[in-house]
Structure formats: structure tokens, C-alpha cells
Amino acid sequence: MIDIKTPNISDYISLVRRRKHYIIIPFLAVVIGAAIVAYILPPIYKSSCTILVEGQQIPSEFVRSTVTTIVEEAIQTITQQVMSRTKLLEIIDRFDLYADKRDKKTTEEIIEIMRGDINLKTISANVRSRSSRGTVAFSLSYEGKNPGKVQKVTNELASLYLEQNLKSREEKAKTTSAFIESELKDLGEHINQLEDKIADFKSRHMQALPEMAQVNFQMVQRLEQNLSNIDQQIQGIKERKVYLKTQLASIDPGLPGVKTSEGSYSDAEQRLEYLNTEYTSLKASLSEKHPDVIKIKKEIEALGKEVSLKKKVEIKQDQLEKMKADLASKEVTLSPKHPDIVKLKRSIEILEKEIGSMSKKGPGSEETAEKPTNPTYISLQTQITTAEMDLENLIKARAKAKASLNNYLKRLELAPQIEKEYRLLTRDYENARDRYQKTLNKLMEAKTAEAMEKSQKGQKFTIIDPAIYPEKPYKPNRMAIALIGLILGLGAGVGSASLREFFDDSIRSERELIELANKPVLAVIPYIETDLDVTKKRHIIIIALTALAVCLGLSILAIHLFYTPLDILWFKVLRKVG
DSSP, rough: OOOOOOHHHHHHHHHHHHHHHHHHHHHHHHHHHHHHHHSSOOOOOEEEEEEEEEOSSSOOTTTTOSOOOOHHHHHHHHHHHHHHHHHHHHHHHHOOOOTTTHHHHSSHHHHHHHHEEEEEEEEEEOTTTTEEOOOOOOOEEESSSSSHHHHHHHHHHHHHHHHHHHHHHHHHHHHHHHHHHHHHHHHHHHHHHHHHHHHHHHHSSSGGGGGGHHHHHHHHHHHHHHHHOOOOOHHHHHHHHHHHHHHHHTTTTOOOOEEOTTTTTOHHHHHHHHHHHHHHHHHHSSSTTTHHHHHHHHHHHHTTTTTOOOHHHHHHHHHHHHHHHHHHHHHTTSOOOOOOHHHHHHHHHHHHHHHHHHHHGGGGGGGGOOOOOOOHHHHHHHHHHHHHHHHHHHHHHHHHHHHHHHHHHHHHHHHHHHHHHHHHHHHHHHHHHHHHHHHHHHHHHHHHHHHHHHHTOOEEEEEEEEEOOSSOOOOOOOOHHHHHHHHHHHHHHHHHHHHHHTTOOOSSHHHHHHHHHHHHHOOOOOOOOOOOHHHHHHHHHHHHHHHHHHHHHHHHHHHHIIOHHHHHHHHHHHHOOO
């Protein structure tokens, strides 16, 4: 059995020597390309600032903010506003950004590039008011080729975040106040409508309202007691009338004379004349409802039935003459405004009116029947007449009291239903007033919160680390690019040599021949290099060097056309080296 040797280090060294061109040329191409890329890539500067999310400066126990947006949501909302097309175009025009891309790209593409150059990163920490972590700050950065513009744009973006946050919070607080104020106005109109309904209800049911229930009950008791007293008085008058009629039936009406207040007797005409004089005098100084006036009037009416109309007129005329004579004698010594003069004039006017009224009655109204002359009989008749008049007045008073009692009883009967309707109205009114007061308190809190936001005492963004001028580029990392190019070059060379070796069917070693023929090797003849082989190798080297030169030339041409002219690049290199 033939022993097949495994590849050793000498085989690999032989492979490297044999395929060195396939290793060196891709390696140099990739390394040189990576170096060129690392060198020609423009420097990108980055400037960043840190913005602190500062909490409300006034304790929430005293002033509660109406803006309850979570910090993360507020930052996202403001980011969408700042990253809007209008804002970014304004910044691009102000700082003349992306001037080299305006002829090659559309406006939307430039805006997308700028959005990619802006980076925002939140900074979180444990928050005591919540079990999770909350945002306490965030960093804002911008990348660009010009370090001065990068710094200015970063500061401008930070200013926009601060301004937009204050504006947003102020608008939200103002919107809240306006909404609550509108609700308060609607509630005020509703309360006015309820007040009008309650006032109208009270005007229609004033005497039957719940607060009048005790008064109505007391009035019912009083009226019932009054009715009881009137009934007792009516019963007493009826009994007295029966008693007087019994006495009147046992007296002769023909006895002359009338017993006066002094105890002497006179005829009815003299008594009537005396009563007329007293009545006229009292009427001139007292009201017609005065008890003395009513008493004399009743007695005159009773005696008037016993005296003829003509005689009554004569009595009043005699009385009028006496008063006129008395007035004439007093006017000599007293002034026209003296009480006696005024009283006499008033009495004369009353008498003249009464005489005129009595004179209008025809002679047919005079009484023709014979009048009684017995003073006791006349007195009893007068008492009976007076009793009848009192009885009539009491009956009228009883009817009036009964009507009032029924009215108050009706009020008490309707009181539960009226009280139910009234309580419904007052309950709605109290609820509306309670809502109005609560809304008013909310409005005061909203106004205070709005004032706090206007004075920038609420939650706000504060720049604690402003953007600075970047002294060195942020990217590209040229050393990293070169190192990656070196690694890729090695990989490209090894891969190219491996592929060439894999597809080559030539037998180049004793081991390969033994594996192929499965026979032992008797002798090994070394490779003899001819002039043709040397010429062929020289041609391969020339072609590789030519390809390498062409690649370098094309790279330099690309740098000159697409990046920067070679003379400017040369001066940059000299400035960096020197």
C-alpha cells in the first residue's frame, strides 16, 4: 500500500511562490483603493448639545399644571414639528446648507439627508413618582462638512426645541382655560334659566310653597278658632234677639218719649236731632269705620224709621242753619286754618250732601203708618234691629272666614305636589350651582396654570451643555478604513490564489502524482525554465503593473472630477504634512 503524504508547510510556501501574482495584485489593488477612499472621503464634523427636562418650579401642591403630556410624547411631538419640511427648509436657506447637492438632488431628497444628519438621543433615569425609568434629558446633534455651520445649526435646532416646547405648553394651557370658560358660560346661562323657572313657580304658588306650610297651618288653626267664635256670637245674638222680641211683645208702643243718656225722656224727633248733630260732628273728625260712628249711625237708622222723611229733612236743615251761624261767629276771631273752622266747614259739607240726597226722594217714600211713642218699645226695636244688623254682619264675616279657611285648606292639600315640583327645581338648581362652583374653581386653577406657563415656571427645556465648535472631524475613521482595506486585501489575495489553484489541473508535486496514479514514484525530474517561460513571466508582470497604473490613474481622475481638483487637493496635503 502506498503511503500518501499530507500537505506540509513547504507545500503552502510553494503555493504562495507559485501564485504570488494572484495574491499581490488583488492585495495591492484593495489596499490602495481603501487608502484612496479613506483619503478622499470628506471630513464630517459633529456638534451636539444636551437639553435638560426641568420640572415644574412651583410645587404642584400650590399650582397644578393643566399640561399633563408625558415627556417622551412631548419630545416626539416637538421633533415632528421641528423636522417639518418648512422648518428644515428655513434652516437650509438661512445657513446655505448642502450647496453642493442642490443641483444634483431634489428638495425632498435634501430634506431627507438633513433629517438623517440630525440625531436625538434621550437620557433616562429612575423617577421617584413612577416605578419605571423616565426621560430627564436628551442630546441633540447635527453632522456636516463645515464645523462652523454645524455648531450654528445645532444651536438653532436646540433653540427651536426650547421655543416649540414653551409655545406648545402655553397653547395647551390657554386652550384648557378657554374650554373651561366656555363650559362656565353655558352653566351660567343654565342657572339663569333655572332661576327664572323658580321665580315663575314661586309667583304662581307663592302661598303654597314649602316654607309657607307652617304659616298656612297656623292660619287654618286661627281661622277655625275665629269661625268657632263667630258661631258662638251668632248663637248669642240669636238668643238675645228672641229674648228682645219676647220683651217687645209685652210692651205698649203708644207710650210717648225716649229715654236719653241723662236719664230724662224726650220725643223721637228731639233724640234724632241730637244724634244727627253728634253723628255729623264725629264724621267730620273720625273715619266711617270708627266704632262710635258706626254705633250712632245704627241708632239713627233705627230712629229714622220712626220719623217721617220730611221731618228728618227739617231737622237736618235746622242743624245746618245752626252750624252756619256758629261758623260765621267763629270766623270773626279764628283763622281759616283753625281746626274748629275746618271741622265746621267739613260738617256743613256733609250735611248739605245728606240734605240733597234726602230731598231727591219723592213724597211716596214717606212713611204713613203711625209710629210708636213708647221709649222702651222704641229702644227694644232699636236693639232688635241692631241685633239683626250684627247678625247679618257676622254671617257675612263667617262666610268670608269660611272661604279663607277653604283657601288655606286647599293650599295645604296641594302642598305635597307643589313641594315635589319645587324640590325638583331647587335640586336641579343646587346641582347646577355646585357644578358652576366646581367649574369656576377649575377655571381659576387653569388661569393660574396658564399664567405659570406664560411666566415659564412650568416644565421646560434648559440647555445645560451648548453646542461647541468641533475641532476635529467626527468621521470618517481613516485608520479603520485602511485597516479594513488591509484585511480585505489579504482576503482578496488569498481568495484569488485559492480559486486559481482550485481550477488548475497541473501536477506539481510527487504527492499529487502518487494520488493521481496510485503508483509509487521512481524518480523526480526538476522543472527546467526556458526562455519562453521567462518572457511569459515578464509579460505578466508588465500587464499587472500596467493594470495597477491604469487603476491609479482612474482613481486620481475620479478624485479630480467628483471630489476636488488635484491642485486644491495638493495644497491640502501640503498643509496637513507641513
